[in-house]
Amino acid sequence: MKNILIIHTGGTISMLENKETGEVNRTGKHPLTDVAEHFRNTANIDEIMAFDLPSPQITPRHMLQLAQTVERNTRHFDGVVITHGTDTLEETAYFLDLVVDTNKPVILTGAMRSSNEIGSDALYNLISAVRVAADQNATGKGILVVMNDEIHTAANVTKTSTSNVATFKSPQQGPIGGITKESVLFHHPTFPKKTKPVSNISKQVLLLKAYAGMDHQILEAVLKTNLDGLVIEAFGQGNLPRETVDPLKSMIDRGIPVVLVSRSYQGVVQPIYGYPGGGRNLRDMGVIFSNGLTGPKARIKLLIELEHTQDFSVLQKSFLE
């Protein structure tokens, strides 16, 4: 029998709907109490409640705490399932992927409909996540996300719909596996990276999205804050309006790393265009190019990297891996 630990952190999967008002809220204890029952002959289930937070309230410090809880427990279990709110699930999954050093399956899941709503995906996703955590083929694949019969990598997965249960997608490559009534099937290889443990998250990293007409003002305002790093979601292949160039240059001259990702949800940023604000111009100025991450995930990565280094070439190498 496999030994699986479920770590609850809150989110809709931990909530119930008030049938009179329709409001969905926390209950104080986890409403899904019959999970172990489904695995009577296949897995022993242990559960702990790390937090009981709606995921918009999860911060990188909570993610660090969660990583430490996972690390403390992995040697006693064959696999770990983490229940989490879906709003920031992809950021927590990616944080854990970057720092938790384990070969054992660690699976995040959540729900779009709380446990007592019609058509709830809460118990179903939790059972699916436990099945993947107990599957031998899930080992050595980094942190995975299981939702709606699909298995995704932490680096690629993102919430695409506000309310549909089929919300989690991996726009760069699709899911790496699926779950049927009978089996857990992996159909794409994964390329897990070396993890970088951190004992603290102490830096201030902001995230901005480019828009037509973006100028110097917002960047100058940002420069007045206590800033250790900036991520910008640029246009297309990695271009920005020319008015952003001077304040970005001041930031880089002050030693503040600026990481570029695209606001397009597929593809990577590249130094192609030479005009002021074009990708080539930004790269020559010292902007760091990231390899297909979303803005929120590049921010998580920069927060972790900055605990180790501020060196431009080390950061650039790591963001291209």
Ligand SMILES: NC(=O)C[C@H](N)C(=O)O
């Ligand atoms: N479906 C969900 O879990 C959304 C919720 N607001 C959360 O992230 O906590």
